[in-house]
Amino acid sequence: MTKDTKPVTPPLDGMLDLDEPEFETPSADAGPAPEWSGDELLQIDVKGNIWVRGGRFFDGRVVGKVGGEDGEAVIAMLADRFQALEGRWALLKKDVSGTHNMVRHIKSLRSFIHWVEGAKAIGDFKALLEKASHELERIESQLETGRAAKEELINEAEKLADSNSWRSTAEAEAELMERWKQAGAGGGDEDEALWKRFKTARSRFFDRRSEHGAEVRQNRRAGEQAKEDLIARAEALNSSTDWGATFDAMQDLMEAWKNAPSAGRKRDDEFWDRFRAAREPFFEARKKQFAENRRQQGRSSRDQGRPKGRSQPRRDRGGSASPGARRSSNQGSLHASLAELVGPLRDMFPADRKDEDD
Numbered sequence: 001m002t003k004d005t006k007p008v009t010p011p012l013d014g015m016l017d018l019d020e021p022e023f024e025t026p027s028a029d030a031g032p033a034p035e036w037s038g039d040e041l042l043q044i045d046v047k048g049n050i051w052v053r054g055g056r057f058f059d060g061r062v063v064g065k066v067g068g069e070d071g072e073a074v075i076a077m078l079a080d081r082f083q084a085l086e087g088r089w090a091l092l093k094k095d096v097s098g099t100h101n102m103v104r105h106i107k108s109l110r111s112f113i114h115w116v117e118g119a120k121a122i123g124d125f126k127a128l129l130e131k132a133s134h135e136l137e138r139i140e141s142q143l144e145t146g147r148a149a150k151e152e153l154i155n156e157a158e159k160l161a162d163s164n165s166w167r168s169t170a171e172a173e174a175e176l177m178e179r180w181k182q183a184g185a186g187g188g189d190e191d192e193a194l195w196k197r198f199k200t201a202r203s204r205f206f207d208r209r210s211e212h213g214a215e216v217r218q219n220r221r222a223g224e225q226a227k228e229d230l231i232a233r234a235e236a237l238n239s240s241t242d243w244g245a246t247f248d249a250m251q252d253l254m255e256a257w258k259n260a261p262s263a264g265r266k267r268d269d270e271f272w273d274r275f276r277a278a279r280e281p282f283f284e285a286r287k288k289q290f291a292e293n294r295r296q297q298g299r300s301s302r303d304q305g306r307p308k309g310r311s312q313p314r315r316d317r318g319g320s321a322s323p324g325a326r327r328s329s330n331q332g333s334l335h336a337s338l339a340e341l342v343g344p345l346r347d348m349f350p351a352d353r354k355d356e357d358d
Contacts, residue, residue: 082123146184157201223261
């Protein structure tokens with residue numbers, strides 16, 4: 001049995017390392033949040049605090065402060081920071097679409113959302129967070145679908161684990177493995193636990209099949225040895241002229257052959273041909289001898305049926321044998337002919353063969 005190997009997940013290349021937020025979350029003591037109307041992205045209160053919408057606080061948060069003549073420069077810098085966040089999102093989205101490691105996707109997306117919620121920048125935080133959140137929900141749903149699919153495959157594998165239909169079940173197990181590879185990830189530790197359950201169910205069947213195969217091979221070796229021995233014993237007897245005792249011994253060999261273990265269909269055919277060939281010389285010689293004995297017995301019977309001192313049957317006045325003599329002669333010939341026909345049939349013994357199956 002080929003050992004199960006867990007399908008390999010392709011490595012990640014270029015995945016953003018977003019374990020820690022890049023920007024510190026500002027304190028919430030900047031005063032009351034302004035009232036928002038329309039689609040404006042920022043407001044500046046009377047103290048010069050720059051407020052943006054979206055993020056960690058529903059009603060807005062402070063991302064910076066303007067004062068004097070540098071106000072426009074501060075706003076431009078904060079806008080550039082948001083563009084950098086959008087650039088990071090584009091790279092992250094590309095990596096998420098190009099690999100199958102969903103657990104890393106989730107980790108990266110959660111880190112990115114954490115960054116965006118606390119970023120000191122100016123931009124459409126609501127739209128960016130919605131895109132990242134939707135992607136996170138999509139992947140989590142995909143993982144849930146993968147887990148459900150693998151649970152179903154585990155149930156099917158467990159139902160097959162005790163099957164004795166070795167060939168068809170092995171084919172079904174191969175199909176389950178292909179479906180497992182296509183089922184998708186289940187997510188980190190959960191995926192590993194699902195794989196162990198699936199592998200355990202498969203191993204139970206394949207271990208049992210291996211044990212059965214070892215038993216079959218052992219039985220076939222025993223069958224080969226037994227049939228080799230029976231062939232050798234038949235060959236040792238096939239020249240014997242002790243017709244009665246040898247005939248009984250040959251019949252015993254046939255019974256032993258019927259009860260011998262199978263050596264496998266192909267090998268059984270080979271052994272049977274050899275066994276039949278080993279028996280045939282004895283039965284052919286016996287048949288010929290019995291035919292000769294019957295011929296001699298028939299000749300002796302005809303000779304004994306003739307009157308002593310008369311070498312020819314009594315003839316009638318016309319010079320031909322009398323009707324009674326002709327009937328007696330015809331009956332003797334008929335008896336001899338029947339003996340010639342029936343005798344060989346009576347002495348032909350069928351070499352019965354045991355039907356064997358793998």
